[in-house]
């Protein structure tokens with residue numbers, strides 16, 4: 081995964097709270113052995129009508145929202161299952177960042193591993209951003225700041241390691257494997273019988 | 274071992290964490306945490322193996338990895354041709370892919386022919402792979418179940434499944450701690466499922482986010498292992514990273530019978546270690562919650578997340594925000610009405626929450642000499658081959674069939690509706706599983722989460738019913 085240090089985009093708004101991973105990608109689309117191609121099923125049951133045509137009222141189907149890379153979502157986004165298919169589907173849909181006042185633990189973890197930045201702001205700030213979804217937001221990963229065109233600056237918390245990984249495209253598996261001597265020592269110490 | 278003189282009191286979670294740190298965490302990097310037991314299943318592992326292969330790696334400790342197939346597997350027996358009816362070619366391919374990966378790397382697999390196969394969170398405790406003091410992970414959020422044994426057990430994503438395969442380790446930031454203390458005796462007709470639904474109703478569907486919960490108090494101590502598993506299983510539904518109960522005599526007795534737990538002297542030695550696994554007197558938790566068992570009534574959910582839990586005879590609350598309104602509309606319910614009396618189309622008993630032997634027994638007790646209401650389709654799905662065998666040895670399958678319910682082969686089934694076992698659009702299901710999200714049990718399905726007693730009693734009456742009103746039957750001698 082290549083690193084990146086900034087995101088510039090207008091936003092798509094989903095006001096619903098507690099959007100769970102079964103809404104993000106329903107279980108019937110998990111029978112795949114691939115990571116790719118899940119974007120077409122992202123928010124499947126909200127996005128497509130029973131006859132397979134797009135639901136015109138759903139945010140991601142609206143023409144002005146096409147190509148937008150930031151999702152502003154209601155509180156407790158991504159709760160539910162540990163399926164990494166959820167961030168795979170959202171990244172495949174073209175999203176680069178999710179902004180909410182609370183983002184579920186496992187989903188947040190999974191997102192960071194797939195170049196999808198979870199940003200937690202105060203509820204009032206998320207609400208304020210939702211008022212102006214057409215503004216091009218500027219997310220500066222190095223500074224951990226989200227900036228609006230009218231000059232407001234929202235700092236957000238981001239683990240230092242996660243920040244480095246995103247910016248430099250650090251590969252976590254490689255990082256762990258580089259700790260092999262420590263792992264060997266641990267096993268020798270704890271599993272000697 | 275090092276001396277522990279001036280060490281401050283530690284929680285059970287602190288002890289488990291300390292014991293598994295390979296490289297401590299710092300400001301710039303998370304800890305490297307060792308994983309004792311890695312469980313895998315067909316849905317969340319294939320992409321991890323692909324990644325491993327692409328890098329020319331092999332699993333570091335295939336001996337610490339155990340595999341089963343449960344999510345995509347059919348719950349109807351094989352046809353006359355010996356073939357299983359998979360819901361799709363993709364589902365069958367997933368199962369085959371797991372078998373190939375396990376064969377290639379020497380990972381023990383409980384496959385469709387195995388007498389020990391079943392839902393991952395049912396079989397690992399049953400076989401005794403799950404032990405106190407361990408770190409246990411699986412690409413599955415209900416891994417929290419194993420915390421019932423005093424293990425640190427949590428769900429991970431598929432990238433992390435790859436990390437554990439490659440290194441037997443994970444990158445982790447230490448979670449915060451939450452103590453939930455439940456004191457007192459539970460009323461008749463109220464069980465572990467009602468306790469955990471009540472707790473989630475109290476702390477909220479995100480009340481545990483960032484925390485590891487330790488369940489404590491006399492009510493928890495009085496629970497058997499299966500009840501403690503039901504409790505810990507749903508910790509994730511409150512957003513918690515994990516849930517745990519300190520091991521005690523009840524835990525040791527379970528493990529003494531489990532085939533793959535330590536035996537003989539090894540068991541005695543392990544037991545002495547396990548006895549250290551409790552929060553020290555005076556240990557500090559970041560959050561403490563007290564629950565009075567007397568406040569817990571049979572509890573179900575009315576909405577589209579597990580935090581919408583209310584007592585069976587309580588009114589559905591007023592919708593005070595857009596989300597609650599949307600939940601009410603989806604469920605076709607009205608504020609102010611009680612759930613009790615609501616007509617039911619489907620009853621599902623099973624899943625890693627309530628698919629164990631004690632759950633099957635409770636259901637059989639209710640269905641014995643009774644009939645499932647003609648309006649209701651009822652599916653009873655044992656959590657494992659062992660649960661199925663034991664239940665059948667006790668005649669439970671006969672009671673369930675005689676009542677007009679379906680007795681199926683083990684698997685996740687209607688809990689996640691990946692294998693073709695579905696609730697039809699618009700139908701209302703009372704389910705002993707753990708998630709009532711929109712469409713969880715099939716597109717358009719509406720789900721009320723409930724205990725096995727509530728589910729079985731609803732099946733008999735064709736309506737949501739209060740299990741405290743189940744007439745007591747005198748024990749019959751077979």
Ligand code: SF4
Pocket residue numbers: 343344392393394413415624625626684685688689706707
């Ligand atoms: S029974 Fe349901 S919750 Fe449990 S592992 Fe299977 S799908 Fe997941």
